[in-house]
Amino acid sequence: MVLLPAALPGGNPGGPSLLPPARAEQPRSQAKPVLRIGAIPDQKPEKLNRLYPLVAAELERQLGVPVTYVPVVDYTAAVTAFRTGDLDLVWFGGLTGVQARLQKPGAQVLAQRDIDVAFHSIFIANTGSGLKQIRDVKGLTALKGKRFTFGSESSTSGRLMPQYFLAKGGVKLADFAGGAPGFSGSHDTTIALVQSGAYDAGVVNEQVWSTNLRDGRANRAKVVAIWRTPGYPDYHWIGQPNLDQRFGKGFSRKLQGAILSWRTSNPLQKQILTLFGAQQFSKATAASYKQIEQVGRQIGKIR
Amino acid sequence: MVAPALVLIPVLVLLPGLVHGGGIDLLKEFLQAAITPSLDPLVLGSAVSGLGVTVGIALLGWAASALLGLALALASSRQVWSSCCGQTWPANFLRRLLAVPRSIHELLWGLLLLQLIGLQPAVAIAAIAIPYAALVARVLSDQIDALPSGALAALRCAGVAAPQALVTALGPPLLPGLLSYGGYRLECALRSATLLGVFGLGGLGTELKLCLQSLEFHELWTGLWLLLAVMLLLETGLAGLRRRWLMPRRLGLGGLTFTPLGPESGAGTRGMGQTARPDDLGRRGREMVLALVVLGPLLVWLARAMGVQPLALLHWQPLPNLGGSSWASVLALPWPQLVGSTLLLTLVAAGLAVGLAPLLLLVIAPWPWARPLLQLTWALARLWPPPLSALLLLLLLKPGLVTAALALGFHNLGILGRLLLEASDDYQAPAEIALQGAGVGPRLALFYGRFSGLARSYLAYGAYRSDVMLRESVVVGLVGAAGLGTQLLESLSSFAWDQLLGLLVVYALLTLVGEDLSDRARLQLLAPA
Numbered sequence: 001m002v003l004l005p006a007a008l009p010g011g012n013p014g015g016p017s018l019l020p021p022a023r024a025e026q027p028r029s030q031a032k033p034v035l036r037i038g039a040i041p042d043q044k045p046e047k048l049n050r051l052y053p054l055v056a057a058e059l060e061r062q063l064g065v066p067v068t069y070v071p072v073v074d075y076t077a078a079v080t081a082f083r084t085g086d087l088d089l090v091w092f093g094g095l096t097g098v099q100a101r102l103q104k105p106g107a108q109v110l111a112q113r114d115i116d117v118a119f120h121s122i123f124i125a126n127t128g129s130g131l132k133q134i135r136d137v138k139g140l141t142a143l144k145g146k147r148f149t150f151g152s153e154s155s156t157s158g159r160l161m162p163q164y165f166l167a168k169g170g171v172k173l174a175d176f177a178g179g180a181p182g183f184s185g186s187h188d189t190t191i192a193l194v195q196s197g198a199y200d201a202g203v204v205n206e207q208v209w210s211t212n213l214r215d216g217r218a219n220r221a222k223v224v225a226i227w228r229t230p231g232y233p234d235y236h237w238i239g240q241p242n243l244d245q246r247f248g249k250g251f252s253r254k255l256q257g258a259i260l261s262w263r264t265s266n267p268l269q270k271q272i273l274t275l276f277g278a279q280q281f282s283k284a285t286a287a288s289y290k291q292i293e294q295v296g297r298q299i300g301k302i303r
Numbered sequence: 304m305v306a307p308a309l310v311l312i313p314v315l316v317l318l319p320g321l322v323h324g325g326g327i328d329l330l331k332e333f334l335q336a337a338i339t340p341s342l343d344p345l346v347l348g349s350a351v352s353g354l355g356v357t358v359g360i361a362l363l364g365w366a367a368s369a370l371l372g373l374a375l376a377l378a379s380s381r382q383v384w385s386s387c388c389g390q391t392w393p394a395n396f397l398r399r400l401l402a403v404p405r406s407i408h409e410l411l412w413g414l415l416l417l418q419l420i421g422l423q424p425a426v427a428i429a430a431i432a433i434p435y436a437a438l439v440a441r442v443l444s445d446q447i448d449a450l451p452s453g454a455l456a457a458l459r460c461a462g463v464a465a466p467q468a469l470v471t472a473l474g475p476p477l478l479p480g481l482l483s484y485g486g487y488r489l490e491c492a493l494r495s496a497t498l499l500g501v502f503g504l505g506g507l508g509t510e511l512k513l514c515l516q517s518l519e520f521h522e523l524w525t526g527l528w529l530l531l532a533v534m535l536l537l538e539t540g541l542a543g544l545r546r547r548w549l550m551p552r553r554l555g556l557g558g559l560t561f562t563p564l565g566p567e568s569g570a571g572t573r574g575m576g577q578t579a580r581p582d583d584l585g586r587r588g589r590e591m592v593l594a595l596v597v598l599g600p601l602l603v604w605l606a607r608a609m610g611v612q613p614l615a616l617l618h619w620q621p622l623p624n625l626g627g628s629s630w631a632s633v634l635a636l637p638w639p640q641l642v643g644s645t646l647l648l649t650l651v652a653a654g655l656a657v658g659l660a661p662l663l664l665l666v667i668a669p670w671p672w673a674r675p676l677l678q679l680t681w682a683l684a685r686l687w688p689p690p691l692s693a694l695l696l697l698l699l700l701k702p703g704l705v706t707a708a709l710a711l712g713f714h715n716l717g718i719l720g721r722l723l724l725e726a727s728d729d730y731q732a733p734a735e736i737a738l739q740g741a742g743v744g745p746r747l748a749l750f751y752g753r754f755s756g757l758a759r760s761y762l763a764y765g766a767y768r769s770d771v772m773l774r775e776s777v778v779v780g781l782v783g784a785a786g787l788g789t790q791l792l793e794s795l796s797s798f799a800w801d802q803l804l805g806l807l808v809v810y811a812l813l814t815l816v817g818e819d820l821s822d823r824a825r826l827q828l829l830a831p832a
Contacts, residue, residue, distance in 0.1 A: 044517045073503035073512065076796045084421030084620050099798060126325070147323060147701060153796040178321075178701035180789075185516045192518050198326030198698045301797045303632070 033246050035059065035067045035255075039091035040078045042155065043208060044188045045071070051275040052091075058268055062258040065247055074185065075154035079103065088243060089255065094119075094156035094234045094292040095301055101286065102302065106241030109286045110256045113278035117288075118231025120206040121157045121165075124191065125226045129200035134227035140169030146200040149182035151190050154301065156234050156292060157205035158187055164295045165229050188212070195223040205234075207277040233288045237281075256283070307765065308658025310651050317705050326698025329518065333695065336520035340528055349510060350526040354533060357506035359605045360424075361496035364431025365489045366602050371432060372439025375401060380444040382452060383469060386459060398444065405437035406814040407807065408774045409495045413504050414795060415807075418622060423615040427504040431495050435488060446480055447473055482548065482591075486541040493534060498688045498778060508688060515691055531686050542725075548587050622800055633805040636790065642809065645786030648708050649773040649817075655712030656772070657765035660720040661754055664727070668745040678724070684717025693779045704786075707779040715772055723761055727753055763828040770821040774814050787813075 052069040060067040081087045083103040125131035151158025184190040187208040194202040212218035262269040296302030379397040413430035455472035500508020514523035667673035693710035700706045735752025780788025794802040
C-alpha cells in the first residue's frame with residue numbers, strides 16, 4: 001500500500017529544506033558510508049521517532065560509523081526499501097522479514113528479542129460489542145458478522161497469524177460485517193479504533209497491547225482482551241548481505257554483537273530495551289521463521 | 304442534468320444498513336480539531352516542508368509533462384505528419400501507443416516505478432509526468448488537427464519550410480487553449496502529488512496519512528489548512544491569469560464549449576477574437592515571456608533542492624524472481640466480480656458527483672449565505688485525497704462498495720462543483736432574469752433559465768470526469784471490497800508480480816473502453832443540436 005520513507009515528522013533541524021531526509025543522508029559517492037536503519041511502522045510514529053534515533057545513536061557509539069534512522073510509511077515500504085538497498089538494517093516482523101530475505105538472497109538474520117521466540121496476538125473487543133471471552137480457536141466464530149480490523153496487511157501478529165487462527169476456527173475474511181476486514185495500518189490504531197467503537201473487534205500484538213494497558217491509553221471500560229493466541233516466532237533484525245564489503249571485514253558480526261550486548265544495566269540501553277518491551281536480544285536464525293514462511297504461503301502473502 | 308443524482312436513491316436506501324455510528328466520537332474529535340489545528344512550531348515546520356515537497360513534485364511533474372506532452376503532441380498530430388512527410392500513419396500509430404501510459408493512473412505508475420527504481424525523489428515526478436504527458440499529447444494533437452488547415456496550406460504553397468509554417472500557422476490559435484489547459488493540469492498535478500504522498504511517495508500527503516492513522520487530528524488539520532491555502536491560491540491565481548490573458552474557460556460558454564479535453568469548434572480562437580487589441584496582445588506576450596523566464600530557474604532550483612536525479616530513473620533494480628508465480632494464480636482471481644464492482648463503484652461515484660453538484664446549487668439557490676459554505680465544502684472535497692475520506696467514512700460506515708463510492712464521489716463533486724459554479728457565473732442568462740421577473744422562484748429560474756443552457760457541456764464534462772473516476776477507483780481500494788483497487792493493494796503487499804501485471808492490464812483495458820465510451824457520449828452531447 002504505502003511505499004516510501006516518510007519525511008521525518010518534526011525533524012527538520014537544518015531550516016526549511018526541501019530535502020527528504022532519506023535522500024539527504026544517502027551517500028552516493030565514496031564518502032564515509034552511512035548505516036541506514038529502518039523499521040516496520042507497527043506503532044505510532046511518535047513512538048518510532050523516540051525509539052529508533054536512540055538505537056541509531058547507540059549503534060553509532062558502539063560501531064564508530066555514522067548511523068541514521070530512515071522512517072518508512074508502511075510495511076511493504078520497509079521490504080521494498082530493503083530490496084532496493086535503501087536500508088541497511090531493518091527491524092522486520094516475521095512475515096516482512098521472510099519477504100525481505102526471499103527478495104534479497106544472502107540477507108542475514110541478526111537478532112530477535114527474548115519475547116519473539118514465542119510471540120502472541122491478542123484479540124480485543126469493544127465492551128459494547130457484546131463479545132465475550134473466547135476459550136479456544138473454535139470460539140472465534142463469535143466474530144462472524146462483526147466489524148473487525150487487522151493491523152497492517154503484512155503484519156505477522158496483526159494479520160498473518162490471526163488470519164491463520166481465524167481460518168482454523170472456521171472464520172473466513174468475507175464473514176466479517178461489510179464482507180471484508182479493515183486494515184488499520186498499525187497496532188496502536190487498531191486499539192484506538194476498537195476502543196472508539198468504529199470496529200467491534202480487532203487483533204493486536206501482545207507487547208503493544210500491554211504497553212497501552214500500562215500507560216492507560218487503552219481504557220479497560222471500553223476495550224478488553226478476549227483471546228490470546230498460541231505462540232509463534234516474530235520480529236527480528238535483518239542486515240544487508242553486503243555490509244562487510246561496505247563497512248569493512250567482520251562488520252556484520254560486530255553489528256550483531258553490538259545489538260546482543262544491550263543490557264538493562266546501561267541507562268541508554270535500558271531505555272531502548274524498555275521501548276522494545278524486551279529484557280535483551282538474542283541470536284536468531286533464518287530457520288526459526290520456517291513456520292511463518294509456511295503460513296505466509298498458505299495465506300498467499302508469500303509466493 | 305440532475306438526473307445522474309438518481310443514484311442517490313439506491314445509495315440512500317442502502318445507507319441505513321451501512322451506518323454503524325461506532326466512531327461518532329472520533330468523528331466529533333476530528334471536526335472539533337478543524338478549529339484548533341496544532342500550532343506547535345515543530346508540527347508547522349514539518350507540514351511546511353512536506354508541503355514544499357508536494358508542491359515541488361507537482362510543479363516539476365507538471366513541467367516535465369508539459370514539455371514531453373508538447374513534443375508527443377506534435378509527433379502524434381496528423382497535420383504535422385502530413386505537412387512534413389505526406390503520411391499520417393505514424394501519427395495514428397503513436398496515438399494508439401500513447402493510450403497505454405494514459406490509461407494507468409499516476410498512483411500505479413508511482414508504485415511500479417518505486418519497485419523498479421527505489422526511493423528516488425524523481426519517482427514521484429515521473430509518476431505524474433508519464434500519464435500527464437500522454438494526456439497532454441492527446442488533447443493538444445486533437446486541437447492541432449481540429450484547426451482549419453487553410454493557413455498552413457497557404458504557407459506551404461508559398462514555399463515556407465514545414466517547421467516554420469507549422470509554428471506560424473498553428474502557434475497563435477493554439478496558445479490560449481494550451482495555456483488554459485496547462486493551468487488546469489497544474490491544479491490536477493497538485494492533487495496528484497498529494498495523493499502520491501498518501502501512498503508513501505513523500506511530501507505532505509505522507510504526513511496527512513500518518514496523522515490520520517495515528518488519529519492525531521490537530522496535527523492533521525495543520526497540514527490540511529496549509530494545503531487548502533496553497534490550493535486556493537493556485538486556483539485563484541490561475542483563474543486571474545486566464546482572465547488577464549483572455550483565455551477560454553474550461554466549461555461551456557453560451558454554446559461555445561471548452562472542456563479539459565480541448566476546445567471544440569474553435570473556442571480557442573474565441574477568446575482572442577473577442578476583445579484582444581494589438582497593445583493588449585503585446586502586453587500579454589511580454590507577461591507570458593516573463594512568466595516563462597521566472598518559471599525556468601524556479602524549476603531548476605526546486606529540482607536541486609529536492610535532490611532530484613533524473614538519471615536515477617535509468618538505473619533499474621530488477622524485480623526479484625520469487626518463483627512460484629504462475630498464470631494459474633492470476634486466472635484464479637475472481638475477475639468478473641472484481642471488474643463488476645469496479646464498474647459499479649465508478650458508476651455510483653460518477654452519478655453522485657455529476658448529479659449532486661447542480662442539485663446542491665439548486666437547493667441553496669434561495670439562500671445567498673449558503674454559497675460560500677458550499678464553496679468551502681467543495682474546496683475541502685477537492686483537497687482531501689479520496690483514500691483519506693474513505694478512512695474517515697469508515698468511522699461511520701461499514702466497509703464496502705458504497706463507502707468507497709461515497710469517498711470517490713465526494714472528491715469529484717468538489718472538482719465538478721467548482722467548474723459548474725464558474726461556468727454558471729459566467730453564463731449570461733437573460734432567460735433566468737426573465738423568469739425571475741415573471742415571478743418564478745429562484746430555484747426554478749436557475750434550473751430553467753441558467754442550467755438548461757449549460758446542461759450539455761456540463762454533462763459532456765461529466766462524461767470525461769467519469770472516465771477519470773474509473774481510473775481513480777484504484778485509490779479507494781483500502782476501504783475493502785472495492786474491486787480491482789483492493790486486490791491490487793493486496794497483491795502488492797504480497798509482492799505477487801504476476802497478479803499485479805494481470806491487474807494492470809485489465810485496468811488499462813477497462814479505462815480504454817471507458818475512455819472510448821465517454822468520448823462518444825461527449826461528442827453526442829456537444830454535437831450542434
